[in-house]
Amino acid sequence: MSEFSVIGKRMPRVDAREKVTGEAKYAADYSLPGMLWCKLLRSPYPHARILNIDTSKAEKLAGVKAVITGKDFGGWTWGWMPATRDEPPLAVDKVRYMAEAVAGIAAIDEDTAEEACELVKVNYEELPGVFDPEAAMKEGAPKVHDYVKNNISVEYHWNFGDVEKAFAESYIVREDSFRTARATHGYLEPPAILAYYDPTGYITVWAAKQSPYFHYRHLAACFKLPLSKIRVIQPFIGGGFGGTKNDSLAGDFCAVLLSKMTGKPVKYVESMEEELTTSRRRHNLIVYSKMGVKKDGALTAIQHRVIADGGGYTAIGPLSLYLAGFATTLPYKLPNFKYDGYRVFTNNPIGAAMRGHGITHSRFAAEIQMEMIAEELGIDPVEMRMRNAIDNPKPGTIYETINKVSLKTCGMKEAIQKVTEDPVWRDRGKMPRKEGNISWGVGLSATSYLGGARQMGHQSCAAIVRVCEDGTVNLITGATDCGQGSDTVLCMIAAEELGVKLGDITIKRVDSAYTPVDPGSYGSRVTILAGQATQKAAGEAKKQLLEAAAKTWQVKPEDVEIKDGEVFVKSDPAKSMPFSRLARIACYSGTGAVILGTGYSSYGVEPLDLNTGIGNGGTSYSFTAQSARVGVDTETGKITVTDFTIASDCGRLLSPITAEGQIEGGSVQGLGQTLYEDFMMDRGKTLNPTFLDYKMPLAMDVPNIKLIDIETNDPDGPFGAKEASEGSIVSSPPAIVSALHDAVGVWFKELPVTPEKVVKALKEKVRRHT
Amino acid sequence: MKQIKLTVNGKLYELSVPPWETLVEVIRDDLGLTGTKEGCGLGECGACTVIMEGKAVNSCLVLATEADGKQITTIEGLADGDKLHPIQQAFVDHGGFQCGFCTPGMIMSAKALLDKNPTPSEEEIRRGIAGNLCRCTGYTKIIESIKAAAKNMEGK
Numbered sequence: 001m002s003e004f005s006v007i008g009k010r011m012p013r014v015d016a017r018e019k020v021t022g023e024a025k026y027a028a029d030y031s032l033p034g035m036l037w038c039k040l041l042r043s044p045y046p047h048a049r050i051l052n053i054d055t056s057k058a059e060k061l062a063g064v065k066a067v068i069t070g071k072d073f074g075g076w077t078w079g080w081m082p083a084t085r086d087e088p089p090l091a092v093d094k095v096r097y098m099a100e101a102v103a104g105i106a107a108i109d110e111d112t113a114e115e116a117c118e119l120v121k122v123n124y125e126e127l128p129g130v131f132d133p134e135a136a137m138k139e140g141a142p143k144v145h146d147y148v149k150n151n152i153s154v155e156y157h158w159n160f161g162d163v164e165k166a167f168a169e170s171y172i173v174r175e176d177s178f179r180t181a182r183a184t185h186g187y188l189e190p191p192a193i194l195a196y197y198d199p200t201g202y203i204t205v206w207a208a209k210q211s212p213y214f215h216y217r218h219l220a221a222c223f224k225l226p227l228s229k230i231r232v233i234q235p236f237i238g239g240g241f242g243g244t245k246n247d248s249l250a251g252d253f254c255a256v257l258l259s260k261m262t263g264k265p266v267k268y269v270e271s272m273e274e275e276l277t278t279s280r281r282r283h284n285l286i287v288y289s290k291m292g293v294k295k296d297g298a299l300t301a302i303q304h305r306v307i308a309d310g311g312g313y314t315a316i317g318p319l320s321l322y323l324a325g326f327a328t329t330l331p332y333k334l335p336n337f338k339y340d341g342y343r344v345f346t347n348n349p350i351g352a353a354m355r356g357h358g359i360t361h362s363r364f365a366a367e368i369q370m371e372m373i374a375e376e377l378g379i380d381p382v383e384m385r386m387r388n389a390i391d392n393p394k395p396g397t398i399y400e401t402i403n404k405v406s407l408k409t410c411g412m413k414e415a416i417q418k419v420t421e422d423p424v425w426r427d428r429g430k431m432p433r434k435e436g437n438i439s440w441g442v443g444l445s446a447t448s449y450l451g452g453a454r455q456m457g458h459q460s461c462a463a464i465v466r467v468c469e470d471g472t473v474n475l476i477t478g479a480t481d482c483g484q485g486s487d488t489v490l491c492m493i494a495a496e497e498l499g500v501k502l503g504d505i506t507i508k509r510v511d512s513a514y515t516p517v518d519p520g521s522y523g524s525r526v527t528i529l530a531g532q533a534t535q536k537a538a539g540e541a542k543k544q545l546l547e548a549a550a551k552t553w554q555v556k557p558e559d560v561e562i563k564d565g566e567v568f569v570k571s572d573p574a575k576s577m578p579f580s581r582l583a584r585i586a587c588y589s590g591t592g593a594v595i596l597g598t599g600y601s602s603y604g605v606e607p608l609d610l611n612t613g614i615g616n617g618g619t620s621y622s623f624t625a626q627s628a629r630v631g632v633d634t635e636t637g638k639i640t641v642t643d644f645t646i647a648s649d650c651g652r653l654l655s656p657i658t659a660e661g662q663i664e665g666g667s668v669q670g671l672g673q674t675l676y677e678d679f680m681m682d683r684g685k686t687l688n689p690t691f692l693d694y695k696m697p698l699a700m701d702v703p704n705i706k707l708i709d710i711e712t713n714d715p716d717g718p719f720g721a722k723e724a725s726e727g728s729i730v731s732s733p734p735a736i737v738s739a740l741h742d743a744v745g746v747w748f749k750e751l752p753v754t755p756e757k758v759v760k761a762l763k764e765k766v767r768r769h770t
Numbered sequence: 771m772k773q774i775k776l777t778v779n780g781k782l783y784e785l786s787v788p789p790w791e792t793l794v795e796v797i798r799d800d801l802g803l804t805g806t807k808e809g810c811g812l813g814e815c816g817a818c819t820v821i822m823e824g825k826a827v828n829s830c831l832v833l834a835t836e837a838d839g840k841q842i843t844t845i846e847g848l849a850d851g852d853k854l855h856p857i858q859q860a861f862v863d864h865g866g867f868q869c870g871f872c873t874p875g876m877i878m879s880a881k882a883l884l885d886k887n888p889t890p891s892e893e894e895i896r897r898g899i900a901g902n903l904c905r906c907t908g909y910t911k912i913i914e915s916i917k918a919a920a921k922n923m924e925g926k
Binding site: 012022239692 | 803814817858862868895896907910
């Protein structure tokens with residue numbers, strides 16, 4: 001029997017009912033009486049000086065209540081770090097990417113606001129643009145920002161060990177370049193906000209934010225108000241995946257300022273076209289990878305030179321570039337590592353965070369390159385991985401990488417073993433290789449991702465557990481469930497720790513007036529950090545309850561147990577009462593006591609060292625091995641993916657249904673960015689800003705997915721949990737590309753691998769062999 | 771302005787609408803039924819799917835005037851009081867949702883499918899929801915949920 005009553009059980013999510021009935025309210029579902037609508041005017045140029053803006057005609061249109069331009073924000077700018085606050089809410093003197101917002105309108109309805117946008121006249125002086133990050137780094141390229149040299153927004157140069165010596169002593173050294181796509185989050189809920197600037201000087205917003213406390217700080221800074229006067233109320237969030245909904249957007253600042261000017265609530269809902277032309281999408285990266293290996297297949301060194309297209313502003317770019325480097329020393333033993341990363345300003349939309357942040361690119365490059373080397377050496381791809389994979393550290397010991405990333409658990413080898421014992425890999429030789437035009441192949445990957453991201457100066461993460469007198473419980477945290485299921489996981493942790501049923505816990509969504517501050521939902525940090533805070537808070541509330549029970553029964557608190565909603569004396573289980581009774585006794589004890597437990601997370605507080613790349617990016621690390629079976633139509637280039645088998649070491653699985661959904665969803669998002677997803681750009685213009693042209697996987701495209709749980713019990717996580725949300729978006733691309741090679745004998749080094757690229761590569765292959 | 775009458779979840783509404791107003795706007799803004807979501811507004815994502823005269827339609831592509839005289843079911847019309855519709859219950863039990871934004875449309879497409887074909891194959895289920903994007907789940911648990919719903923509804 002499991003030692004747990006709630007943890008590890010297949011329980012429905014706590015938000016299930018609201019979501020299947022349509023009762024769950026998202027930002028755009030909120031309205032207030034007298035509400036105005038905001039629309040933005042966006043730039044038709046990717047790079048242009050703003051000479052003059054004439055808003056007079058728009059102001060005169062019936063139904064228009066206010067018009068604002070960049071100057072109305074008084075020169076305020078924001079960014080992820082103090083040194084990179086380079087972005088104004090609305091462009092002031094120049095626009096740096098196409099569709100950057102230049103003016104905001106508040107009107108009585110959406111149509112009027114849109115019409116008024118067309119009446120705002122902006123005189124631009126078009127400037128030469130730069131769209132290729134490598135061209136942007138060259139001397140004399142058009143300057144996107146004046147405060148940096150050669151458009152280099154962020155750069156890191158790390159050197160661990162001695163790569164030159166290692167390459168010289170290697171049996172084989174390969175150099176390849178890899179490119180990843182311009183992919184975006186693709187949530188279906190466009191960014192939205194309802195804002196009210198109360199005339200007495202309070203701001204209240206209902207906004208689609210996966211990290212609402214970023215927004216809370218941005219609003220306080222922008223409007224020069226104390227944080228205590230900023231109230232961010234969290235609606236349900238229709239998907240996040242990093243980037244856009246982690247940050248504040250032009251529409252947010254405009255809605256608040258327009259509300260301040262008009263005294264009315266203002267609502268802003270982005271159109272999907274605006275979202276797809278301006279989203280803070282994944283950076284597309286060029287990875288120049290050099291890898292050295294001994295004759296027996298042991299890795300000697302990796303040198304990565306990475307160029308990231310940063311677009312017009314810095315946003316969270318310093319973190320993106322850090323993540324693309326620091327985890328290259330996982331999941332294989334790597335004695336020497338050199339990293340030169342450049343994030344470069346261009347006149348493209350802003351590059352930012354997306355699920356699998358940073359790591360998905362560099363791991364794709366390294367994983368494929370290692371398999372290319374295995375092929376050259378004639379080493380079996382499984383053997384190659386097993387020879388290099390980091391071993392699971394013995395309990396109580398720590399494995400440290402060359403850049404001092406520390407692991408207490410590592411299920412990599414077990415995951416590789418389990419995936420290769422599964423029929424998709426094991427029986428690949430028995431399956432047909434060719435059927436008509438279809439060539440079949442099976443591929444493999446082994447990857448890692450961080451959980452419990454470390455912070456940059458805003459570590460606070462707390463939980464409050466309030467036991468009501470009827471035995472029900474309010475769980476209050478600053479964490480945000482943007483769809484991943486963290487509310488369920490946190491409630492399960494609280495229920496397990498308190499000894500009550502899951503249904504007795506109600507979790508409150510963020511309301512910054514009442515909930516404790518929290519960094520946000522990114523870097524797979526919620527389960528680990530807010531989970532630890534919740535466990536501690538529940539433990540503290542339980543302690544108070546145990547004391548009340550002990551007093552009632554005249555025993556010691558440690559003699560009392562609470563399990564499954566029952567309270568009893570361990571040595572005399574006949575002495576028992578329901579939890580609800582104990583709650584009443586404790587609350588009515590006559591002491592005036594309120595049963596309130598608080599706790600905060602102790603994880604993730606060691607600051608990130610971006611400039612040296614030394615130390616942990618996460619609290620713990622997940623490990624994923626994946627196989628993929630693909631069929632390639634050699635005539636048309638069409639690729640069908642039929643099977644994924646994914647073995648994940650997520651530590652202890654707290655909520656299996658939730659974790660499975662994360663792993664499945666991540667792997668399919670990974671499939672999309674491997675095979676279809678890419679913004680087509682022409683001199684800064686997005687040519688495919690619709691879901692018809694920016695192709696994401698449909699139900700018809702999804703393979704049969706089999707999951708295998710590799711259980712480790714990490715000391716740094718509530719009940720031993722690690723992350724489950726991002727590992728599979730890192731493991732999918734190399735698994736699919738490895739399978740494509742198995743199918744058609746070509747190594748694809750540029751994502752997405754579209755049918756055109758397949759056909760071209762096959763023709764090239766024929767040409768070379770004839 | 772045009773006068774229209776439409777029946778939504780069994781209730782008759784008489785409304786005066788501008789000729790360019792879409793059905794999703796009527797449902798969300800005029801009737802206040804915000805369970806139906808608007809994602810792309812272009813008929814590409816399926817979040818606004820409702821059932822009109824027995825067929826799943828993207829309500830952002832239907833003009834309000836085209837819905838005149840029609841019977842429409844939205845997500846709010848499925849549960850029987852506190853008792854969830856078997857499809858809703860299956861989505862709850864099998865985790866067929868994550869952020870929940872595509873869920874109302876997805877469930878309406880599933881209902882239109884099962885109303886016509888109570889015992890669909892997996893291929894038919896996948897085809898039945900091919901017009902509904904979901905970015906969170908990778909569809910696996912949605913397909914499982916619809917299979918389970920079909921099984922639970924057998925003979926009903």
